Amino acid sequence: MIFEVWAPKATAVEVDVLGGRRPMTSGERGWWRTEVPEAAHGTRYGYVLDGDGPYPDPRSRRQPDGVFGPSAVYDHARYTWSDHEWTGRDLRGAVIYELHVGTFTQAGTFEAAVEKLEHLVELSVDFVEVMPVAPVPGGRNWGYDGVDLYAVNETYGGPDGLKSFVDACHRMGIGVLLDVVYNHLGPSGNFLHPFGPYFSGFDGSYWGEAVNLDGPGSDEVRRYFIENALQWLRDFHLDGLRLDAVHALHDKRATHLLAELAEEVDALACSVGRPLSLIAESDLNDPRMVRSLDAGGLGMTAQWDDDVHHALHAAVSGEAHGYYSDFADLSALAKVLTSGVLHDGGYSSFRERSHGRPYAGVPGHRLVAFLQNHDQIGNRPLGDRLPMPALKLGAGLLLTSPFTPMLFMGEEWGARTPFLFFSDHVEQELRDGEGGRRQREFDGFGYVWDAPDPSDEETFQQSKLDWDELKEEEHWSLLCWYRDLIALRKALPELSDPRLDRVRIDTDPAGNWLVMWRGSLCVVVNFSEESVTLPINVGAVLLASDEPVRAGQDGLRLPGQAMVICHPAP
Template structure:
C-alpha cells in the first residue's frame, strides 16, 4: 500500500493513513492555493488525485477542515520540519547503474560516515570526490548515518521526524541519488542507516494522528512506535513501505536498522520479519540482492536466522561484543557496559562464536544474556573497533587515536580486519583522525535545546568532577565543526603509515584465501598467558595463516608449534615499513628454525603457508 505523494505524468496521487481523522484534504500552497478533498476507505486510508500538477509543488494535508500538517510520508521538506511538503518526480533522475548488482555481503568492507562532517562541504555531492580514496584503501561499501529530515542543519540523524524525506541541508533528493549513482560507478555499494524505533521530538507531527505511538512500551527516547497495539496495521505498512521506498527510489543496496532492541512487537509476525519478506519480494522483482543489517544489543540469533527455523530473516547484525571486548583489552576501561569485558579470552571466544555472551551471566546486567549463534554464517556479523556511538557518546568524542598508541592502533586494525566477520571502519579511523566526533544538534525549540544541554551535563557529571572538563555545547556550531575530518592528515607521518597499513590488511583479506573465506569453523583462537598474546589460525583449502597479536606492553617470547611446511611472513607491524622500530621475528618459519620467537609489544605478525 503506497502512501504519500506518487507523481507521474503531470498527475499526483495522494494517500494518507489517518483512521481517526474525520476529514482530509490536500492543501496546495505553491504555486497556487487550492484545496482538494480526499476520500476515506474502510481501512482508514484517504486517497485522491490532482491533475496538471508540477514537481516542486508544495502542499499540506488539511485535517478536519482547519489544521494544516505536513505529509508524514513527504519525500522532501525544502522548508524544514515545520514547512510544507514537496511533490517529487522520482522518474526524472537519469541513473547510470543499470548493470549494477551490488557487492555480495560476504565481500563487504563497510565504511561508516556522517554526511555533515565527512567533508567541509557537508553534502552528498561533497562525498563524491572522496570515493576514489576509499576505493584505493579497499573499501567497497559506505554506510551513511541517517539522512531522514531532522530539525536544523546539524544532527547525527537519529532525531529525524520525516522518515521518507531526504535532509535538505545535505542536498535533498537529487543529491542523495547523485551520490549513490557515483558510488555504483566506482563499484561501491551504499547502505543507509534508518531509524524505526523512535522519531525525534521537534517537528514530530505524527503524534497528532493518534495511532503511530503506543504507551504500552517505553524506549530510551520516550513512547514506542506502535507495531502491535490497536491501529497498528497502518503503522506497520508505513515502515515496511519505507524500507522499499529507499531501496527502489534511491537504488540503495541495503539498510542498517537502528537499535532493533527498541522495536517492540509481540505479534505473531514480528515487524522485522515482515520487512524481510517485503525485501525478498523486491529482490525477485529486481533480480538482485538487497541487505537488511540490524543493530541489536540482544545477542539474539533469531534476528538473523531464517524464517523457516523461527527467525526474522534479517541478513546480518552488528556484534557489539566484538567492539567491547577489543576496546577493553586495548584501553583497560571498565565503566558502564565495559564492566562485562576486559579478558583477552573473551576476544578469542568471539572469533570462534560471534558473541561473547551466549547465555552467560552478565555482571553489568545482573542476569544471563545472549544465545549461541550456531548455524549462523560468519558473514552475518558486522564488527568494528569504533563507530559513531562508541566515539560520539564519550563526553569529549575521543577516538581510539586519542586513547592508545600508534602501535596499538595498528594492532587494532589487524584485530578487526583479520577477523572472519564483515569489518566496518568509522570515517577517519583508517589514518588515525584525531578530531573528535562530538554530539551535535541545531534544534529550533529553545526549551528542547536547554533540555539537551542539561541532559549532556548530567550524563557526564561524574567525569566533570574527576577531570574538571564539561561536555561541549551540542547546539554550538563550533561543536559540529570540531567534528569534521582533517583529510590532509592521511598523507603525513604516522597517519600515512596507518592508512597504508589498513590498505595492506584489506589487500590480504581479499587475496589470501584463508582470510577471504569467512567461515569461523575454519578458525582456531587461543590466548598465550600470561604474555597476553592472542593466536589466531585460519585455513581454507590449501591456504593457511597463523597470526600472533601481542596486547601486552612488553616484548615477550612465544613458542611456534607449526612444524609442518614453510611459513612465510606476510605482515609485521613492527617493521620500519609500517613506522615500527624493527622486528625480531624471522622472515620464515619451518621445522629447522628456533621454536622460540620474540614478539614486540602491541604488535601483530602474520605468517602464511600456501
C-alpha cells in the first residue's frame, strides 16, 4: 500500500499506521510518499507533521470512527457493480427529486432509501439529487458542514452504502446527482490547515473561510477539488454533481475553477461513455454560468434558478417579505416563465442595487426550477412547507414550464413534516451558538425568528418524512396530481420544449390569473380565492385540478385556486 500526502511546508512527515510511525520521503511540489506493504483495505492510519498529529488524511476515502478519528484504507475495486448496462441520463427533459438521506426515511440510511425507490419510479422522476454526504461532526447535519470530502458519512452507510444506493437507482432507471460543497468546509473536524495553504485567510462567505483557488500553492488546492469531483463520477458511478454556492468561490485566474472542472468532466464523460452533468447553485444571474466553454462560458450543464422559485412562491403563497418583495406582482411570474430570470440587469430592492444579465438564447432545460427545496423550506424558522392548495397550483405551473423541474422529498404528497435546520456539533461553543448564528444569517428577511434549537435531536427527528401520510386520502390525491402532471409532461412534447421564446403569457395581476401558452396547449391558473371566467374557448381538457372547472360557450370558468391544462378549440 502506497501512502501519499501533500504537505508543502512540513519538514518531516510520518504515517501513523499499524501501531507505529513510518517516515515518508519528500518529493516534488510538496508531496510526501512511502510504501507500507502490509497495509490493506480497512487499515487505520493518520499523518504526523513535524511531530504534530496524527491527523486524518485530507483525501481520506473512509472515516469509520468519525471526523476526529483515523482514516481507513478503502479499495474501490472491492465493490462489485451490477449497473453494467447503465448508459446514463441526459438532463434535457428530466425531472429531478432532491432528498436528504438522514430524513428521507425513519432509518436515515442509504439501505432504507433503496426501499423507497419504487415510489420514485412510479412518480416517474429521472434523477435523485442527494444532499451532501461527506462526514460531518456528530450524528446529524444537513451536510454543508462536511469535512474529509473524499469520504462518505458512516451514519448513512459509508462508501459501500452510497455505491449500493447508486447501483439500485441505476437498475431502476434513475440517475443520481450528488450535492458537493467546494466553497468552504465545516468549522469542526477540519484539519486541512496543518497540511498546506488550502484557505485564503479571509471570510469568503457567511459560512466560513474562503478556499485558496488563486493564491500561492493553489494549483494543488484546485486539484484537490477537481479530483474529488472526478472520484464521485468515476468511482461511485454518479451521473452528475450539484455544486453548492459557486458565487462564493473566489477565483481570479484566467481559467475559472468551474471551467477547468467542466473540461475535466467532459473528458471523463467521453471515457465512461455516458453523460455527466454539472449543476451550479449561483446567485449571480449570469448566463455565462451555463454557456459552453467554446462560447466563452463556464461550461455548467445547468444552474439552479431561484428567480423562478421566488415568483412561484409569491404567486401561490401571497408572501411579499424579504427577497419575495420584488416578485409580489404576478407580472414577475410572467417574466420568469418567458425570460428565465426576473433580475436581468434591473434593480433588486432586496439587494438595493441592479443585478443580473439577460438569459437570451439560453434554453430552459439549463435552468433547474423548483417550488420547494432544502433551502427554501429549511431557511424558514419553522421549516414549514407550502399547503396543499398552493402545491397544486405551483406544481401545475412548474411541471408545465420550459425549465428542468425539481421536487423536494415529500412535496409530491404534501408532507406535513417540516424540514428544519439541524446540526450536532461536538464543541459546546458551536452547539450553543448555532441558533444565534442562524438567526443572524437571515436578519432582514422579514421573519419573526422563533426556530427550534438546531442542536436538539428532536429538531432532527421532526424533520423525518412520515410515509404513513400516504394512507390518507388528501395526500394520496395530491400524489396522483403530481404523477399525472409528470406523465403529461413526458407525453406531450410541448410541455418539455425548453425554448423560452416559444412561451407566451397572458395575465391579469388585478384579477390574479395567468394563462401560459405552450405550443398548442394552454395552462390556465386562477390564484384568487374567487372563481373567474376567462374568454377561452376550450376544445379538450387534458388535466384539471378541480372538478368544478367548466368549459362553456361563455368561456372557461375556474373556481378559486384552480388550474386546467387544455387544448383550445379551433
